[in-house]
Amino acid sequence: MTSARSDLLLVALVLTIAMAFVRAERWQYLLAPLGPTRFRVALRTTIIGFAASYVLPARVGEVLRPYLLARSERLPATAVFATIIVERLLDLLAVIILLVAFFLFFRSGEAEAAPALYRAVWLGAAAIAPVGVGILLAMFVMAGHPERVHGLVLGIERVLPRRLAQALASFMKTFAEGLAVMRRPSRVVWAIGWSMVLWLAIAAQLWLLIRAFDIALPFGGSFLVTAILVVGVAVPTPGGVGGTHEALRLSLTSFYGADNDAAVGAAIVQHGVNFVPYLLLGFLFLMQDGLNMTKLREMTASAREVAS
Numbered sequence: 001m002t003s004a005r006s007d008l009l010l011v012a013l014v015l016t017i018a019m020a021f022v023r024a025e026r027w028q029y030l031l032a033p034l035g036p037t038r039f040r041v042a043l044r045t046t047i048i049g050f051a052a053s054y055v056l057p058a059r060v061g062e063v064l065r066p067y068l069l070a071r072s073e074r075l076p077a078t079a080v081f082a083t084i085i086v087e088r089l090l091d092l093l094a095v096i097i098l099l100v101a102f103f104l105f106f107r108s109g110e111a112e113a114a115p116a117l118y119r120a121v122w123l124g125a126a127a128i129a130p131v132g133v134g135i136l137l138a139m140f141v142m143a144g145h146p147e148r149v150h151g152l153v154l155g156i157e158r159v160l161p162r163r164l165a166q167a168l169a170s171f172m173k174t175f176a177e178g179l180a181v182m183r184r185p186s187r188v189v190w191a192i193g194w195s196m197v198l199w200l201a202i203a204a205q206l207w208l209l210i211r212a213f214d215i216a217l218p219f220g221g222s223f224l225v226t227a228i229l230v231v232g233v234a235v236p237t238p239g240g241v242g243g244t245h246e247a248l249r250l251s252l253t254s255f256y257g258a259d260n261d262a263a264v265g266a267a268i269v270q271h272g273v274n275f276v277p278y279l280l281l282g283f284l285f286l287m288q289d290g291l292n293m294t295k296l297r298e299m300t301a302s303a304r305e306v307a308s
Helices: 006-034 039-055 061-073 077-106 115-144 146-158 162-177 185-212 221-234 243-255 260-288 293-307
Strands: none
Touching: 006 039, 006 077, 006 185, 006 260, 039 061, 039 260, 061 077, 061 293, 077 115, 077 185, 077 221, 115 221, 115 243, 185 221, 185 260, 221 243, 243 260
16 A cells, blocks of 8 residues: 555545536436526535445435435425435446446456456346336336326225325325436436446546556456446445455456455555545535534434435
8 A cells, every 4th residue: 555656546536526526416417307406515415425324324325415405405305315316327327338338348358367257247237237227217207207106106095094105105206206307318318428427437536546556457447347346335334344345356356466465455545535535525514514423313314204
């Protein structure tokens, strides 16, 4: 770690901050059909949400940030929460697109270096891609017919108590309204475009970090490593510790013959470069808003009630 190139690490750190702005811009674009929102609020709540996910269990930031923005901008919280679901779907599609690009244009000797791991990645992409497209189509249908969704859910009155069925139907209608960006294919294309900008920046940042440790990773190879890193991030550990580190270490040593110590060092620094800026800025914004951990937990509980 002490021998890593500081200039490349500095550029990677700048990209971390830039990615927060891209995330906020994309989110504001998804929120536009619901009503006007301020970029400043989208940026602050995005950073607070990521910081909360790092220090609180169960990725609560994904529920907390739509709650905070909805409260600040006077939008329906359930509809705002729906835009987070759209974000995650767009992220999935962007990662799949990058992975397909790697398989078609950038692969070199990865399959021969680690055939079992390479096959697992290929099969995983092949399985997840149609699921992502299917969810996208389902959201498109829901977004275009919120009243029909409301009516269909009301049909469960035959099974559930009337009050509960009505509450669930109202939730689903508001949730479908939050998918308004999906009603126009042109807006979906623009949203996917923003997602590609974001994930290309993520891949570039990862490539810079790894090159800083003198590991011979081609830029196209960062698409493959990014996809494996996403799997590591999905492991439910506090602050993403462990899963991300092992995913990066495994991919670098298996596919690109990296020294194990260099790969571990890159994994630790990669986590810190992504973790520390959001954490520091997130708690700065919380203090500016007069919030502490106790209030944050209380707000998280309220956000979960709204989301459920």
